[in-house]
Every structure is written in C-alpha cells, then in structure tokens.
Amino acid sequence: MRAGGFRLAVQAAVLAIFMPAAAQASDIDEKLGYCRNCHGRHYEGFIGYYIAPRLAGQTQVYLENQLKAIGKHTRDDPNAKRFMWPVLTHGAPALWPRISKRLSEMDAPPAADGPKRLVETGRKIFEGGVPDENIPACAACHGEDGHGSDQVPRVAGQLYSYTVEALNDWVQGHRAKDPVTPADPNTMQPIAKSLNKEQIKAVAAFLSYQK
C-alpha cells in the first residue's frame, strides 16, 4: 500500500499555500523519516548486514559537505557508493542545509559498543597522538570532546565498527579527495595510513564511549 507518498504530497501542497514554514518542516520530516530506516530511530547509527553511521549531533557543515560529495560522487567508499549514491539521486539539494541543521541539533546516547580493554590505549592516541610515528593527536582537530566543529566532523559516540571501517576506507585508498576542495589531498588519508590495525581499533573503541 503506497500510504506515504501521495498523501504527504497533498498535505505539503496545502501547507505550502497556507503555512509556508510548516510546509517546509514537513518536507524535510519526510526525508528524515527515510534516513531512519538505516541510520537508526534517533539517528544514532545502525548495524544491519552493513553499517550506517550515527548522524545525531554531527556538525552541520560536515553533513552538508558529505551530502554534496556523495551527490557529486567524489565520496567513493564502497558503502557510500552502494547506498548513498542511489539515495541521493532522488535527493533535493535545496533541502540539504535544513536536513543537516536538524541532524546537528540532535543528540543520542553514545554507541558504547567498542571492546572495553582497548579504551585506555585509544584515549592516549586520541589525546596525545603517537609522537614517535608522527601521528598527531586527534583532539587537535576533532576537539578535546570529539565534537568537531565546522567541516571537522564529530567523532564522539560513533559506532565502533563504523569508525574502524571509515579509517580502513582511507587506508585502502577510498575517500581520497577532500570533499571541500577536491583538488587537495585528503587530510585523513596519511593519518589513517600511519595507524596500525590495533591503533585503529583502540581509537574507535575509545570514541564509541564518548558523549
């Protein structure tokens, strides 16, 4: 039963004539409802066969940049290709700033799903980097609290397996282009490549518990 589409369209049209602000809210509500299927009831992230990251409390600028990069296919990690490229072929770019703003204002409990025994090691890397290997402290860009700012994403509370996957994506050469300035090399790629497998897991575990 196609319950959603037509009725919502009529409602949106009626609201658009009489209450423009409410009409605007209902069109992004519809899209945000779509996101929930994979990203979780409260956009806290979700793991099915594949992994969809937490979006709640992500920075607005980062979300907008990712949407643009996905729309232009400059973000090319396997799961972005598999899921987000088709999703955004029917996206309405005009809605992206408001969708991003709404998501940035949300909160959810941290995933808290990383192996606990790795958290202390992860904390040390996050706060102090690994000076011997020229790995900078993550906190230097992502903030002491891991909440990021502007184009630097929030990493606090992210699903453990998503952070591992994201770092490994850079190691494998995906997401090589900076979505903001595609001519420039990506900031995270050399950092991710300097980390070994255990360090990646440790940082991801630590972050999964951060609020």
Next chain:
Amino acid sequence: MKFFRLTIAVLAIAPFFAAAVSAESHRNCRKHPGGEWQMDPAEYVVRNCAFCHGPGMEGKAVAPRLAGQHQDYVVYQLERFRDKSRNNPFSLKFMSHVAAKVLPDSYCELGAYLSGMPTEAAKDGNKEHAAEGEDIFLHGKPSNNLPACQFCHGPEAQGTGKFPRLGGQSYYYLKRRLEQWAEGYAVVSPHMPGIVGLMTPGEIEAVASYLSFLEAAPSRGEY
C-alpha cells in the same frame, strides 16, 4: 534478624529468577549457548518439525524453509511464538504451542543446527518480475523513500544474526509475510511494517519472486 534472613533468601533465589527472566526476553546465544539436550537435534527436528517443514527443513506449503536460517533469528522467532507476540493466524494456530514445547534452553542449539543444514532455492516465484524485484532489493526506491533491503539482509539476501536469510525462501511464504505486515499483524520486527507500508502489491510480488531464485550465499558470522 528477620530482615537479614529475608535478604539472604532473596539473594539466594535471585539468580534463578534472573535466568527465568532472561529466558523469556531475549536469549543471547553467545553468552548462553545452551545446556545438553536429551535428544540429538537432528533426531528432534525429524520427529517434531519435518512433518510440516519438510524432511530436509526445506519448507512445505505455508511452513517456511528453516534450513540455513540464522541461529539468532530462529531463537528470536521461537521466543515470539512462545509469547504470542508473533500473532498472524498461522503462527498462533501452529507455532505457539509447538514453540511452547521446546525448552528455551534448547533454542540456541536448535538454531545452530538449523543454520548448518544445506539449502536449495525454492525457485517458485514469477520469473518475469524478478528483475524488478532485484532492483528494489538492491537499491530500494529512493523516489518513494523505500530503503534498500540489502542494507539489513545482505547483497545476496543471506542475512546475518537477527536479520533472516531470505535468499531462496519460498515466494509464497515471503509474499504472505510481507502482506501480513501491511495488514497490521505482529510488530515483532520494529522495521518491517513501515517499510512494507511504502510498497505496492506489485513491488511485493516482484521482490518475493526475485528472492525465491537466489541460491544460498555465505554470510558474516558463524551461524
């Protein structure tokens, strides 16, 4: 002194109570793989399940194929039959009392056994609609906010954990199950009713057909 004895008594029986509660809610097979069965699971299945589900648990009429199904999914469904939260007519009529007879401690072993059984695709869907079904299964329908089934069920509908293997399941069973969510039966899955609500009958038909032709593919995880 009375209070002290009462506290000791409560503490003494608490573990049994906790075990009973966990048996009724959701069993974690990693933590509680199960005790020793008095009967070999293969023999149990032949004696109690094969009459409806087929000699190789490949499915028969309205009873779905269980061979190759994931342990966590089987365990979760046995619990939902037992507590009757899975409330579509056939579940209530046939499975609630069956599930009630299987000891909860045996659920994990039964699920593990079923997940290892060999399986073949039912191939009983409509070949003409399979291509449309494949497109919906892999990509959803973004124009209608329908998510891609493969996100939870895997690229070959192999499933994992609580997300059931759909590949090769009978077209008739899959179609009926999808229709039942649209008819308002048993939530059981928090995700499926909203998703199916966005599908037309033709799309349900196409996806169920497509899935019936998929041979079993390896999944992530042990079971």
